[in-house]
Amino acid sequence: MSNKNILVINCGSSSVKFSVIEPNSGDLLLSGLAERLGDNEACITFKHDGEKSTVGLCDKKDHSEAIRALVEKLNALALTNTISAVGHRIVHGGERYAAPCIVDQTVANAIADLAKLAPLHNRANLTGIEVCQNIFSDLPQTAVFDTAFHQTMPKTAFLYGLPYELYQEHAIRRYGFHGTSHYFVSRQAAEFANKSVDQLNVISAHLGNGCSVCAIKNGQSVDTSLGLTPLEGVMMGTRSGDVDPGVIFHMVDQLGYSIGEINDIFNKQSGLLGVSQLSNDCRTIEEAVDKGNEQAALALDMFCYRIAKSIASYCAALPSLDGVIFTGGIGENSALVRSKILKQLHLIGVQLDESRNNDTCFGKSGRITSDQGVAAWVIPTNEEWVIAKQTYQLLQE
Structure with missing residues (x-):
């Protein structure tokens, strides 16, 4: 062309x-x-x-x-x-x-x-x-x-513990999202790790108003935190992330909420916004934390803990771990969030380098951990380039 x-x-x-x-x-x-x-x-x-x-x-x-x-x-x-x-x-x-x-x-x-x-x-x-x-x-x-990259997940990862006919007849399963982002940053990480993509084992954390964590084995998605919808998984800007499903029944049966109201609460009024009672914007939350706002501090600590817990859990899906990737608006730009997350991952061999971490923001990429142990990288995502590249390749074929 x-x-x-x-x-x-x-x-x-x-x-x-x-x-x-x-x-x-x-x-x-x-x-x-x-x-x-x-x-x-x-x-x-x-x-x-x-x-x-x-x-x-x-x-x-x-x-x-x-x-x-x-x-x-x-x-x-x-x-x-x-x-x-x-x-x-x-x-x-x-x-x-x-x-x-x-x-x-x-x-x-x-x-x-x-x-x-x-x-x-x-x-x-x-x-x-x-x-x-x-x-x-x-x-x-x-x-x-967005879901395509996650189609390599095995059934053990994408099925829910529900009657199997719900999957067979109604396609109820985990699909995952942010696939083009996880795809892009994992290819960039292979260059940092000096490995071919098909030998790369990483955990990618796409953190923005919507968040997802993805286990990538030999370059392929094998598990991810977002599910049938973009509501499952870690706590997000306005979405709750994982909640005991029994909470929904309790809110309907005992508290008188409608399903529509619950849907709105879980998707639009929860997460950082709901817990902080302030904002879904991580920058606003961090500013409030600096001023001593305890509710904002609680929201940020919950956010970081649940992401750290998710990253640690995905080690079970990998034979080894080459590194952890941070991307998305928060992942690329918040040194504080990355620091809080990585300090809770010392058991998997991550050693945060505070100087590198603080210097790697606003479009910069690079390693933010010490040269020993498991790597953690900041890699700005570029989903638009993935779409452009794959479109061009498809037309060439």
Whole structure:
């Protein structure tokens, strides 16, 4: 292909995140975010050549208008004709998709059907595909699934201890998410460890508003903390993570909550926000801790302890441990969180180097432990580059 750039689209329910990427080098030619779609304050922000600009959206203020505003920017920068395909991030691929694919009607129907497993995400992802098919009608569209990397998990890891027919008939199982992120950082870690990917054994912690931990054996996902939905696992920004299911029955039967109210509490009012009673933003929590806020300190300690416990538990899935990876907004930028987590992992041979840890933030990567013992690395993720690369490779094939 003479025009190699890939337009990467990540549609949320009220947002569109986008990038134009050269797939081989990873060079970012344009990026941005349309947010508050459906609201009078809807706007779109572009980043190009180190400069940022924001414009308001008018008329419908929906995904279609946001992508049309993107097209105007692409035309103004003479980038439109350099794009060879549109790659879409799709959150849930179920068991059907273990690799990227070209979007045709069958794939679109499958994404719609899988919306029952991720209603907020897949429906928005499909909206992005439909809008781009109309606007970029001459370009192939590809789907890259967040769940795909975890399709190598064995049944012992992905099944729940529930009646087997619930898996057979209704596909109830652990799927995992953040797959493109865990995939990317594990490939980067292989270079740090000076090993081939198929010999690499690591535990990856993607820590942001959503969090997941992944055990990677010989370069493949063999266990992960997020489950059927992005609610399971460690404590997150607004999500509870693991809770005794009996709590739900108690809240319904004894406290009078509706299922809808419980769903909202577990997904939107819990985690760092719920425990701190302050914020879901780790930066705000850390600032409050510095000022002596005990509730914020409790939230941060719970957050770090549960992540450390999850990392330690995944040692059971690996024959050896080359290292622990921190990525995502919190994992890449919070030296305090990394320090609190690693200090609880001394039994697995991790020796934190405070100086390295404090110096490795804001886009920097590298080892944050001593040269002896098990490594821990900070590796900034780049899910958009993974989508661009896999889209280009798929079209080449």
